[in-house]
Amino acid sequence: MTNQNTKLKGNYLIISKLQVKIKLDPKIKKIQRVAFKPTYGGYRLIVQYKTNKEISYLPDNGKYIGIDPGVDNAFTCAGNTGACPLLINGRSLKSVNQYYNKERSRLKSLQAKYHQLESTVQTKQGAKPVYQETKAMQRLTAWRNAKIRQFAHKASKRIVNYALSCEANTIIIGNNKSWKRSSDMGKRSNQNFIGILHKTMIDLIQYKANLQGITVITTNESYTSQTSALDHEKPCWENGNRSRQKQDKTLINRRIHRGLFKTNDGRLINADVNGALQIIKKAFPKFSFDKGIAGVVLRPIKWTPLI
Structure with a gap:
């Protein structure tokens, strides 16, 4: 998606072309990228945003x-x-993997x-x-x-x-x-x-x-x-x-x-x-x-x- 068909209004992401309105986390203030990823019969929305937080690493304390x-x-x-x-x-x-492998083999x-x-x-x-x-x-x-x-x-x-x-x-x-x-x-x-x-x-x-x-x-x-x-x-x-x-x-x-x-x-x-x-x-x-x-x-x- 481009900046022309996506807008951030309040806590909502508005995609005008698709007439979609999605509520986002309040900490998201500046969006860098919006994309839809096809996945198993559906789509996943990917929102990439930038924060102003700078990471300051803790000193090596021997622990x-x-x-x-x-x-x-x-x-x-x-x-x-x-x-x-x-x-x-x-x-x-x-257990999840065992069930997945067994069921996939059955199919x-x-x-x-x-x-x-x-x-x-x-x-x-x-x-x-x-x-x-x-x-x-x-x-x-x-x-x-x-x-x-x-x-x-x-x-x-x-x-x-x-x-x-x-x-x-x-x-x-x-x-x-x-x-x-x-x-x-x-x-x-x-x-x-x-x-x-x-x-x-x-x-x-x-x-x-x-x-x-x-x-x-x-x-x-x-x-x-x-x-x-x-x-x-x-x-x-x-x-x-x-x-x-x-x-x-x-x-x-x-x-x-x-x-x-x-x-x-x-x-x-x-x-x-x-x-x-x-x-x-x-x-x-x-x-x-x-x-x-x-x-x-x-x-x-x-x-x-x-x-």
Whole structure:
């Protein structure tokens, strides 16, 4: 849309050409762009506006929050602030993805049954059928995307509030550029992991944290789950299992139970919390636990976004 057919009058956006009047947030004073995006049988209105707020980043105060993305625990937050670690429960989003995959497979099987084939494409495995995107599929995808957006906004807000309550001025998030493409956790686990849009959620965390003056750093998370934070091990290749195997050293099986990590001296820690702490060490090698870590041995706080 252009400035000639869109006007901002009070709290309302008026599109004269379409005879549409839409109420906007009162804080929107200057509109830069208005656009309609086709999406699953409908349109989404996109309003881009400019604010006069200048972001002033908080100084580094030595308090850090590390975030380890996952599936069952969508995000695990831990740091050296003395606060209890926070787990963002991802099971609700996992259930949404499982239902989506199951229902989409059912709809595709109906298309195959009634010969609704649109075309075929040649792949390395042979001819692959391509089916038309039906209205039922479009509604299903729109429902799933709405659930993901809702989860992402609620989870990102909770994480930023957690960092503010801990007075941590820096957040470090583990991220690998090719983790989705190269993941090999079995068919079902791969479906769940790839179905969760971690990149979208990380962008939202960064956006909301920056508005509060919190610095967000993304770093490679390799070897963070194989090395021990409480034993002050560096999360690097030399301490990983593959390196130990090449050096003919004994492999250390530290994941003694699902979600439980065992240190060299026998202490038990939540495996995702250990990963989050090692992610901090990736960005800040001299990172220490001067103020301790509450809830390492005990159960961390688990928070479930309602979607």
